[in-house]
Amino acid sequence: MAKENVCIGLDVGFGDVKVVACLSVKQEGQGPTGTRRVKFPAAIAYARKGIIGDLGEEGGNTRYLYNGREFVVGTDALCSPDVFSTRDIGFLLSYAPLLAYVAVDEVSPDGLPEKGMELCVGMPLAYFHTKRAELTGALGDVRVSGRTISFNSVDVRAQGQGILFDFVLDDEGRPRIDRLDLNLLVLDIGFNTVDVLGVVGGRPSREWSDMIERGGISRICEQLGYYLKGEHGFDLSEQSLKDVLQRQEIKLYGAKKDLSGPIRSLCEEYTEWLLAEVRSRWEGFLRNADGLIVAGGGAYYVGEFFRDRYPGSFVHVPDEPEYANARGFYKYLRGKTNDGSEVQEDGDQAA
Secondary structure, eight states: OOTTOEEEEEEEOSSEEEEEEEOSSOOTTSSSTTEEEEEEEOOEEEOOOOSBTTBTOOTTSOOEEETTEEEEETHHHHTOTTOOOOOSHHHHHHHHHHHHHHHHHHTOTTOOOSSOEEEEEEEOGGGHHHHHHHHHHHTTEEEETTEEEEEEEEEEEETTHHHHHHHHBOTTSOBOGGGTTOOEEEEEEOSSOEEEEEEETTEEEEEEEEEETTOSTHHHHHHHHHHHHHHHOOOOOHHHHHHHHHHTEEEETTEEEEOHHHHHHHHHHHHHHHHHHHHHHHHHHHHTOSEEEEESTTHHHHHHHHHHHSOTTOEEOOSSGGGHHHHHHHHHHHHHHHHSSOOSOOTTTTO
16 A cells, blocks of 8 residues: 555544544644544535525535535534434435545545545444445445545444554554453444444454444433423424534523533433443443443543443543544554554454
């Protein structure tokens, strides 16, 4: 692999899209040396015309022509009443190329690279074996707004495996000797799902890996939606509720209303539920494990509660946990670029 190739780690979640890619210079506070990272909502809506002429038209928003239709993506789509639901695998397979294009564009301030891009992207564990080839094919050549971006290679990995890569590899993709050959449980807490990756002797294990369907922080958003509707008469979309959860406030008649108290209570209730799920299915594994890694965007809401329930440094929450998958995928590609070899392969193909 040529040294000038661009390594791109991509995490297309049901809630947000996260991307980490290499640049030629260090970006302050951006992550591993020479990288840039970006996050935006995995929100898509049809671009709409104004009611009278250009009145009300989404003229300030970037539009993307994809499969014969114009779309708005990310934050621009959140304001649309027609924002798509992002809760199923069909959404990911249909719109991953569009989201990948926007992600690569966002991390390319000097313009989209014409060639030499290597992509590693995650996929939910439950669909990894049945849908992996379909996602790989969909991302081979991506055509949006009259432009085609092609990747030299597309490597689809299981969600959670990027978190493992992030933990065991340094910024250059080299193995961290003290973190190899461990028995670990990785919780990737996303918006819609919780992907659980069991790692035995440093290798993913199919026996101990699974997905908790509908187990992500969308459960918190659902309860937050009931609260806002009952207390304040708000009826918000799922993506808008996620935004309220992150900001922990909402505007009511122009004034900001603090929601940190109710949200903390909802997070505690969710954590109790998730802990019970994990213990009922993985407690036997955890008793003999070296550690529990809690990552994904949901780690912000449950990390401190998990630390309180387990001894010492057993629970590890990485820095900027929502980027852990994308960052790990990037490190994996970086390691292959540096020495031309595979890094921490799939073991028994659990992931």
